[in-house]
Amino acid sequence: MMRVKERFSAYNQVLSVLPFRKQLIGQGLSMAGDAICLAALPIAFIREGLGGGVFGFVMAAVGVGTVIGALAGGMLADRKSPKQVLIYTDTARGVTQLAVVALLMTGAPWGLMVLAYLIFGIGIGVSRPCAQVLLVNLLPKKALVAGNGAMNFIDNLVAILFPATLGVFIILWEPVWGILIDGLTFFCAAIYTAQLPNVGHHESDEEFSLREALNGVTVVINNATLVLGFAATLVLNVLCFPIFLVVAPYAISHRFSEEMWGYCLAASGFGACVGSVITVLASGHERLVGLAVICGLFLAGAMALLGLGTLAWMAILGATFVGIVEASWLTGWATAMQTLSPEKDLGKVVAVDTFVTSGAHPFIYMGSGVVGGIIGYSQALTLTAVVSAGAILLIVLTAILFSPRVYQG
Template sequence: MSTTSISPAAVSDGPAHRDPNVLRWLGAYTASMVGDNVYYLALTWAAVQAGTPAQAGIVAAVSAVPRALLMLGGGVLADRFGPRKVVIGSDAVRCAAVLAVAALLFATTPGLWPLALLALVFGTVDAVFMPAVGALPARITGRGQLTRVQGMRGLAIRFANVVGAPLGGLGIALGGPAAAFGLAGLLIAVSVPLLVSLRVADLPGDDRAATERPTAWSDLRDGLRYIRGHRVLAPLIVAIALGDLGFVGPLNVGLTLLADERGWGASGVGWVLAGFGVGAGTAALLIAVRGGLPHAGRVMAVTILAGSVAVGALAYVPNVVAAAGVAVLVGLLTGLSGALCGALLQTRTDPAYLGRVSSVSGIVSLGLAPLSMPVSAAAIGAWGTGPVFVVSAAVCGLGGVLALCVRDLRRAELPK
């Protein structure tokens, strides 16, 4: 497969939303994310049809294990071989695996085993795909545009969340899980030629032969030392971890239990989630258009703190209309803080380490944070929604406190 590499100076530093290279990346990323949403719906539906709800839950959770265990290695691969090659290869494997299961389901009714195998393969490839996705923007645009790219990435995620589930449902309605898997595979396939056409900047050392590079284990240790010794990245990743741990439980399991407790029903949950999506989408649009904010470290810390207060307030609103309004505020504040966290992570990391830094951040968000969901559910069963939402908000707020207390992170600025 041929590649198009250019010198870092040749990468455009013009507005990212007008750069054809960035727009090709955005199209590839959006298609892949929509495909992911369709895939997860198809997997869950097919597993429920083939087994019990408990077995379906196990199938859905299978992918989380290799993703969490192997993501550090995925970051090393992204930095050693270049994120573009890794993203193209992993997207191709994901596409092939999903289409293979679609074909199998069209031909026969094989039961749960191919679904579990697909989830395992998908999770393993995700461990490589996600760090590479995080490392790619720095090679396709100028440093001054990385903040805007984070906003564009946020918009793509919101779009995929809104469009993916209805598309998956339509596929299932028209042709069952096999059709939905086929649609997911085709959407992921759309991203491959767009990624192949990207112009990427080479970094110093990219032209070295594999035999001249340090071992993968040395790369991993070097990356962890780099993070540990960095005055901005180390506290930033801890702040991200605290924010995710305090946010994921209440806004997933906790919200459903709150709606059941208050009698809001499934439609109430939908309105609250819609409010959150509107707020988060607005924040992403603001960052994409504006390209950054002054005093980024301080603004990030303040929005984390304000967002944590809004999360705690969700448990005490009188009705679903007020809950949806608070959810808009939660989405706006957490969307801004999340975009600024991602932008600081991108701009403060040496591009040669972005794969490894992205992998550590990904483990925090995708490996540790989901563990808060069963803990939140058990705690709500024991003490009720109010206390659990408040404690979760306090954990989230600790990230903002940390950002304010660490001088280098508090004073961190984004490039103009």
């Protein structure tokens, strides 16, 4: 009991840090807009007569852009002010969302939206390493697990509230306005980020080198736990949200209603809140192999429920499991990277993570949309359940092979 109280007290400690609270509010604002957009964007495409294949291409553009941005993001985070970079990327993403609203309202070719979301993805790729480095600069190392947990909790709390309330209202009224709200919240996030102190950055005018960019790869290769974490991330991160975001909206809308997709997003947010808290209390970053196995089992169950469930509660439960998987793994994995990586190379390690996972995302986005259109969206979710279950077996075998090196090194 005392141990649980100690873990909860860690939340109080990180929330007492004023700059961290400002970062938390800024991220919460942008996430609130994202939550509404994720509920509204696929419905906007459906009402425009655009199928899952087109939506998959758009989401793939985000993934490609994220990879491009990650190439520079890691070095920018370690060499420049992560605060300034975040201000620029939040502003750019806000402008991009406003441009998408204009494209949808004028009936522009969907290829222009692919270009817009490519730019949006570049902003994501650059910002991720900077956000991680900024968090490390604002909090002591022992508080990072609580800091990551608080970040994920706030992200997912707004993911509960907004899709199920304002998100459903916007879907019923005009989905395009959900994208507009997302753009405006990015501007608000940039304002809050501007209030943070300039701490821990290392300004350098030296030219970027390929050798320096590869330092993150070297750090990962030399740490067996990070290698195993990356392998698990490829399964959990690549199979989790991309397929859920591209295939599930069409499967749920066809089987139930468009509004049900908003409720499913809210359910995934609730599951994510639960997952982030449990991971903090259980110190999941210290038990990465077990965390990966548990998340994988939940993922297989989630996709099976979303693909085969004939009742509304089954779809909502499946979406809840997706949220548990996403937040649990992201909280544990982010903390593991922050604590196991040298501080001077953290941005590059996060960039490697972003580059590898986001590099796979475009293929999943496009492939799942096309496959779902061919074999059926519900059938595609069921197939994902089978694949993820098989991937869990691979993770267990890998853990058995690498466990001596993980625990001895």
